[in-house]
Amino acid sequence: MKSDLTKILETKLIREPDVFYFKLDAPAIARKAKPGQFVIIRLNEQGERIPLSLADINPDEGTISLIVMAVGKTTAEFVELKTGDEISDVCGPLGQPTHIEKLGKVIVSGGGFGVAPLFPIARAFKAAGNEVVCVMGARSADLLIYEDEMQTVCDRVLVTTDDGSKGTKGVVTVALEEELKKGDTDLVICVGPAIMMKFVAFTTKNYNVKTMVSLNPIMVDGSGMCGACRVSVGGETKFACTDGPEFDGHQVDWDLLMSRQQMYLSEEKESFEAWKARHAHLLETS
Amino acid sequence: MAEERKRRKLIPNRTPIPEQDPKKRGSNFKEVSLGYTTEQALEEAERCIRCAKPQCVKGCPVGVQIGDFIELVQEKNFQGAIDKIKETNILPAVCGRVCPQEDQCEKLCVVGKKFEPVAIGRLERFVADWERDHGQKTKPKVAKSTGKTVAIVGSGPAGVTAASDLAQMGHKVTVFEALHEPGGVLLYGIPEFRLPKSIVAEEIACLTDLGVDIQTNAVVGKLMTVDELMEDFDAVFIGSGAGLPNFMGIDGENLNGVYSANEFLTRTNLMKAYDFPKFDTPIKVGDRVAVVGGGNVAMDSVRTALRLGAEEAIIVYRRSDAELPARAEEVHHAHEEAIRFELLTSPTKVIGEDGWVKAIECVRMELGEPDDSGRRRPVPIKGSEFQIPVNVVVMSIGTGANPLVPQSTKNLDLNKWGYIVADEETGRTSREGVYAGGDIVTGSATVILAMGAGRKAAGDIHRYLMGEPEPEVETAAEVKNQP
Ligand SMILES: Cc1cc2nc3c(=O)[nH]c(=O)nc-3n(C[C@H](O)[C@H](O)[C@H](O)COP(=O)(O)OP(=O)(O)OC[C@H]3O[C@@H](n4cnc5c(N)ncnc54)[C@H](O)[C@@H]3O)c2cc1C
Ligand SMILES: Cc1cc2nc3c(=O)[nH]c(=O)nc-3n(C[C@H](O)[C@H](O)[C@H](O)COP(=O)(O)OP(=O)(O)OC[C@H]3O[C@@H](n4cnc5c(N)ncnc54)[C@H](O)[C@@H]3O)c2cc1C
Numbered sequence: 224m225k226s227d228l229t230k231i232l233e234t235k236l237i238r239e240p241d242v243f244y245f246k247l248d249a250p251a252i253a254r255k256a257k258p259g260q261f262v263i264i265r266l267n268e269q270g271e272r273i274p275l276s277l278a279d280i281n282p283d284e285g286t287i288s289l290i291v292m293a294v295g296k297t298t299a300e301f302v303e304l305k306t307g308d309e310i311s312d313v314c315g316p317l318g319q320p321t322h323i324e325k326l327g328k329v330i331v332s333g334g335g336f337g338v339a340p341l342f343p344i345a346r347a348f349k350a351a352g353n354e355v356v357c358v359m360g361a362r363s364a365d366l367l368i369y370e371d372e373m374q375t376v377c378d379r380v381l382v383t384t385d386d387g388s389k390g391t392k393g394v395v396t397v398a399l400e401e402e403l404k405k406g407d408t409d410l411v412i413c414v415g416p417a418i419m420m421k422f423v424a425f426t427t428k429n430y431n432v433k434t435m436v437s438l439n440p441i442m443v444d445g446s447g448m449c450g451a452c453r454v455s456v457g458g459e460t461k462f463a464c465t466d467g468p469e470f471d472g473h474q475v476d477w478d479l480l481m482s483r484q485q486m487y488l489s490e491e492k493e494s495f496e497a498w499k500a501r502h503a504h505l506l507e508t509s
Numbered sequence: 510m511a512e513e514r515k516r517r518k519l520i521p522n523r524t525p526i527p528e529q530d531p532k533k534r535g536s537n538f539k540e541v542s543l544g545y546t547t548e549q550a551l552e553e554a555e556r557c558i559r560c561a562k563p564q565c566v567k568g569c570p571v572g573v574q575i576g577d578f579i580e581l582v583q584e585k586n587f588q589g590a591i592d593k594i595k596e597t598n599i600l601p602a603v604c605g606r607v608c609p610q611e612d613q614c615e616k617l618c619v620v621g622k623k624f625e626p627v628a629i630g631r632l633e634r635f636v637a638d639w640e641r642d643h644g645q646k647t648k649p650k651v652a653k654s655t656g657k658t659v660a661i662v663g664s665g666p667a668g669v670t671a672a673s674d675l676a677q678m679g680h681k682v683t684v685f686e687a688l689h690e691p692g693g694v695l696l697y698g699i700p701e702f703r704l705p706k707s708i709v710a711e712e713i714a715c716l717t718d719l720g721v722d723i724q725t726n727a728v729v730g731k732l733m734t735v736d737e738l739m740e741d742f743d744a745v746f747i748g749s750g751a752g753l754p755n756f757m758g759i760d761g762e763n764l765n766g767v768y769s770a771n772e773f774l775t776r777t778n779l780m781k782a783y784d785f786p787k788f789d790t791p792i793k794v795g796d797r798v799a800v801v802g803g804g805n806v807a808m809d810s811v812r813t814a815l816r817l818g819a820e821e822a823i824i825v826y827r828r829s830d831a832e833l834p835a836r837a838e839e840v841h842h843a844h845e846e847a848i849r850f851e852l853l854t855s856p857t858k859v860i861g862e863d864g865w866v867k868a869i870e871c872v873r874m875e876l877g878e879p880d881d882s883g884r885r886r887p888v889p890i891k892g893s894e895f896q897i898p899v900n901v902v903v904m905s906i907g908t909g910a911n912p913l914v915p916q917s918t919k920n921l922d923l924n925k926w927g928y929i930v931a932d933e934e935t936g937r938t939s940r941e942g943v944y945a946g947g948d949i950v951t952g953s954a955t956v957i958l959a960m961g962a963g964r965k966a967a968g969d970i971h972r973y974l975m976g977e978p979e980p981e982v983e984t985a986a987e988v989k990n991q992p
């Protein structure tokens with residue numbers, strides 16, 4: 224009965240040792256998806272459903288791209304997949320697309336794998352006639368991803384590294400603040416780890432610049448049926464999968480988000496350890 | 510033969526159904542009710558007096574020819590009996606297990622006037638299970654292709670029934686389902702111990718046998734809209750259910766450890782979290798679990814919590830025993846499994862520590878004057894607040910209409926709660942060629958009512974597609990549009 228396996232057309236390692244690029248054959252999703260949306264994937268019959276942002280959408284080619292960072296069992300299993308392999312379930316596009324309009328100057332700011340989903344967002348803002356500035360950060364130069372891609376769709380790309388091995392030394396908010404000081408920013412969009420988004424939102428608040436953040440709580444169905452993804456924005460409970468994932472960063476209850484992300488820490492560890500043990504055994508015997 | 514039976518003395522009590530021992534079953538997910546043996550089924554079937562004007566049929570939303578099938582059971586023609594049921598009900602193994610028979614077919618059974626009614630549901634289950642174990646599945650007849658196409662949104666009982674009927678009438682049917690497996694609530698909601706998922710899968714496989722194409726991972730309103738479906742298909746039926754979970758809006762409801770019943774049951778049933786880490790999806794197994802609510806969903810959640818390993822699983826319900834909306838059988842099973850009931854009790858807040866649930870604060874209630882629903886309204890007793898220490902809370906206080914489909918469809922009339930307005934007899938909505946039925950129209954109801962709605966809509970869709978004359982009915986849309 225399952226006829227809707229999704230084929231992997233291309234994979235590449237984009238950052239040692241754990242961040243990979245995947246291009247999937249998903250014409251129906253590619254036709255419909257917009258920047259800012261995500262998919263939910265399930266690798267196999269035993270698999271968990273996990274959300275992944277769209278790092279690129281190509282309707283003509285009928286493909287979507289994902290950037291996956293191996294942080295636990297499912298993502299570690301995912302990044303081992305090769306070109307030609309198939310994924311049991313890919314569901315999407317989900318969530319509300321980023322609201323794209325001509326505003327003037329838009330800053331897209333990202334950290335970690337978050338820079339990847341910013342790529343189609345930046346491209347769309349550019350196409351809508353905005354000046355687009357990318358502010359991206361990482362701990363060190365070798366951890367930066369998507370810098371070249373961003374160069375192709377942004378007017379300027381500002382890089383920060385914690386250790387100063389590339390660009391400005393310091394965290395993203397340092398470079399961001401320099402841009403904000405110019406006083407001409409109309410919108411900031413930020414995708415990255417919760418803690419980074421929190422500090423970006425704190426920074427922009429001082430300059431009174433509207434800031435949209437892409438929240439990443441734990442999800443199950445991704446279509447508003449379970450409520451696992453509830454977040455608090457402006458004192459109201461919202462479902463990130465259907466109301467978001469983008470929300471006004473100045474209204475988000477960050478502590479709640481970060482607390483809820485930890486809900487299954489011990490189970491995740493157990494599952495990952497069990498997988499690694501099985502895996503080591505497989506590698507040995509093969 | 511029927512005459513002779515009528516003269517015989519009636520057996521007052523129904524044949525009991527064997528069940529798993531309550532002490533053992535609290536720690537496994539196997540089915541609680543084991544079903545009749547052939548001897549027990551024959552014994553129970555004998556209690557039916559084959560009424561000339563059977564009342565029982567009137568209580569069945571899909572009109573199963575109850576007397577006829579029971580007579581075939583009496584004659585030991587089990588294949589004949591199941592074929593008879595399948596003329597009107599494509600999910601007999603499901604309905605025999607989960608229909609609230611006491612409010613439907615069995616409520617009207619003539620024998621029930623003086624004695625216990627004939628156990629129609631148990632007999633229905635028996636023949637359905639018999640077919641699975643012994644019978645040759647008879648393939649339903651499919652009419653010659655009409656060349657017409659129909660899209661069905663959602664693969665719950667409403668969608669599945671509509672799809673099956675339309676396919677048998679010769680239309681090309683495609684079902685679009687948001688989740689990765691078809692079945693709706695039968696799959697993600699109702700637990701394994703009441704309805705084994707292998708049965709749901711088998712009954713749904715009948716659809717594929719009929720040539721129905723099931724597209725999973727297809728969220729209508731996101732991957733495509735109903736308007737887009739109308740460009741590719743001749744008609745659309747919406748059976749997307751009432752899957753939006755309600756929360757109470759009390760303090761602490763977003764703490765770690767607080768679930769909606771939908772999430773708790775989906776993780777367990779659909780994602781098989783009870784078999785973690787073999788299956789990847791985790792669930793918090795609380796030592797002490799409070800389930801807020803008193804319906805079937807609450808009973809399913811609390812009994813699931815027990816099976817996942819809770820030491821104490823507690824129902825917190827604001828009215829009294831008499832008002833519990835769950836089926837009597839489910840409440841009885843819960844009592845047998847030593848579920849604790851805190852009745853006339855309402856949560857006021859969830860108390861946390863370091864982001865995790867620690868207790869639930871409740872207030873005692875008393876019943877006051879009857880409200881609009883005719884039930885006595887629970888009123889809090891001042892100063893009666895107390896805490897129940899728990900580490901998992903499951904909110905099971907009902908569901909609403911998921912807005913994805915209604916809001917992405919142009920000119921579709923909705924009622925004030927966001928459910929789709931559709932004619933009860935035909936399923937027609939305010940849009941020509943767009944039909945709806947099941948929980949997305951009525952709000953959360955029952956499996957068999959959803960199936961009934963799917964069947965009625967299929968009938969009218971067929972008429973619409975074949976250009977047959979309209980029967981004399983006013984559609985909801987016409988009624989609404991009248992000045
Ligand atoms: C809208 C959204 C978009 C995302 N986009 C990307 C992306 O483009 N690339 C990427 O690498 N990651 C992305 N993530 C994060 C990704 O979903 C998690 O890394 C993944 O679920 C981890 O699963 P795991 O089994 O590998 O690790 P685990 O060890 O199970 O989890 C590691 C952490 O990931 C989070 N997590 C776990 N399960 C889920 C779940 N079912 N849903 C959401 N978060 C979960 C938890 O905070 C957890 O502590 C996104 C998350 C969201 C909500
Ligand atoms: C835990 C629980 C226990 C219950 N117990 C009983 C019982 O014992 N007896 C009884 O008679 N009834 C019971 N019910 C009620 C019964 O299950 C429902 O009334 C019935 O399933 C409704 O059928 P439906 O087809 O309208 O919707 P559903 O069964 O809800 O199916 C709707 C389907 O549509 C899909 N869908 C939703 N949105 C979209 C979209 N945008 N695109 C594509 N697909 C979509 C959903 O994923 C789902 O598969 C119970 C319900 C629950 C939750």
Ligand code: SF4
Nearest residue numbers: 569573604608613614
């Ligand atoms: S389908 Fe349900 S209501 Fe109808 S006869 Fe069977 S058990 Fe009774």
Ligand code: SF4
Nearest residue numbers: 557558560565618619
């Ligand atoms: S009403 Fe009762 S006794 Fe009469 S036919 Fe129906 S099931 Fe049999």
Ligand code: FES
Nearest residue numbers: 443445449450464
């Ligand atoms: S993930 Fe289930 S409601 Fe958002």
